[in-house]
Amino acid sequence: MLATRVFALRRALALAGVVAVIAVVWFAVSLFQPFGGGEGHGRVVVRIPAGAGVSQIGSLLVRRGVVSSSFFFALRVGLAGDRSRLRAGYFVLHRGMGYGAALTLLLTEPGLPPSVALTIIPGRSRRQAQAQLHAAGVRGNYLRATLRSPLLDPAAYGAPAHVPTLEGFLWPDTYELRKPVKVSALVADQLERFRQEFAKVNFSYASAHGLTPYDVLKIASLVSEEAMLPGDLPRAAAVIYNRLRLGMRLGLDSTVAYATGNYGTLTERDLQSRSPYNTLVHHGLPPTPIDSPDMAAIQAAAHPAHTDALYFIDRVCGNGALRFTASYQQFLSWSRAWDRALALAALNHGSAEFCSGGRP
Structure with a gap:
């Protein structure tokens, strides 16, 4: 009877030993992941908050699918002695990573936010x-x-x-x-x-002509819409200065487009708009700028070219270049040429082949 009890005890101890060994092996495999838990897949941007502890970081990684257990992640950090090296910031990690691989990336320099x-x-x-x-x-x-x-x-x-x-x-x-x-x-x-x-712009020329920096900003917004080429910006600004000085209406289609919201082909009704922005019917500058000009347009508005030109119009087949003149008769002649070019472009279904690919 005693021998039977001793045998049973030995079997129980052996079984307990086996279970313990299995538990240790399972624990070690789970912790060190020798058969998996590599670099992961996909891309996950994780923000580690300032002051976050290891358990909080582990829970965050589990929620984002980076690692499978916050407990084992925290344990790996503790074994590696890297608690103090974990920093706040944005990190690019992967789904299904091993604890070691995730820790390696978290110990690198944190990146900028996406x-x-x-x-x-x-x-x-x-x-x-x-x-x-x-x-x-x-x-x-x-x-x-x-x-x-x-x-x-x-x-x-x-x-x-x-x-x-x-x-x-x-x-x-x-x-x-x-x-x-x-x-x-x-x-x-x-x-x-x-x-x-x-603040880098010198407004002395504009001030000498009775214009404020805000006026310069308005003029810059106008030439930004009216002129495509950098060399035309100061000349277009000069036309505006000259017209203001002579009390002429500016007569700019860009202000009609702003007033009506129609940035395509303006209609006769658009051109007759009573909006204070319509410089075809109102004298002076519009109430506010009509867009956001860049430095080239602002410098042109602050330092216009020295010319007596009062009119400008797109050059036929000029790829955006403008023609300038002080003569109204010359302007009318160019306008008729422009209208003929548009009519010819319409006959060619808008292709403007006569310009060899250029703008009419």
Whole structure:
């Protein structure tokens, strides 16, 4: 009987030993993952918050599918003695990683937050920029965000006390913005860039002609729309200066497009719009800029060319180049040539083959 008990005890101890060995092996395999748990697959951007502990980081990695156990991850960190080396920041990891592989990446230099580059094109109005941002999938109301801002006071640049929007002050450039993109962050960056860049401009010439920096900004927005080639910008600005000096209407289609929102072919009704922005029917500059000009347009508006030209028109087959003249009769002759070119282009179904691929 005693022998039977001793045998049973030995069997129990042996079984317990086997279980213990199995448990140790399972624990070691789970911890060190010799048969799997490699580099993982896919791409997961993980943000480690400042001050996060090892268990919190482990739980975050489990939720994102990076590792399978926060307990074993924390244990691996402890065995490696790397607790103090874990840092906050953004890390590019993978799904189904091994603890060691995940730890290796987390001990590298944290990266920048995921971002996207957005380009605001010079010569675009707030309305056009809103459409561009919407097409790019950016959420938020750009038109509302650019009505006013504590970051910039238009009156400091000679604008009236209560301008309706920040049109003209929204610097066009490429901005690297953190995802998800916030319209407020974009606007803040644009206004900051405007302050920096506009401060570089010398307004002495404009001031001598009775114009404020805000007037220069208006003129820059006009020439930005009217002239395509850099060399034409100062000459187009000179035409505006000359017309203002003589009390002539500016007569610019770009202001009609802004007034009506029609940036295509203007209709007769558009041209007769009573909007204060329509310089075909109202004298002087429009109430505000009509788009966001870049530095080239602003410098041209601040330092126009020395010319007596009062008119300009697209050069037929000139690939965007303008023709300038002080003669109204010459302008009318060029206008008739332009109308004939458009008619011929229409006969060619808009291809303008007579320009050998150029713009009519």
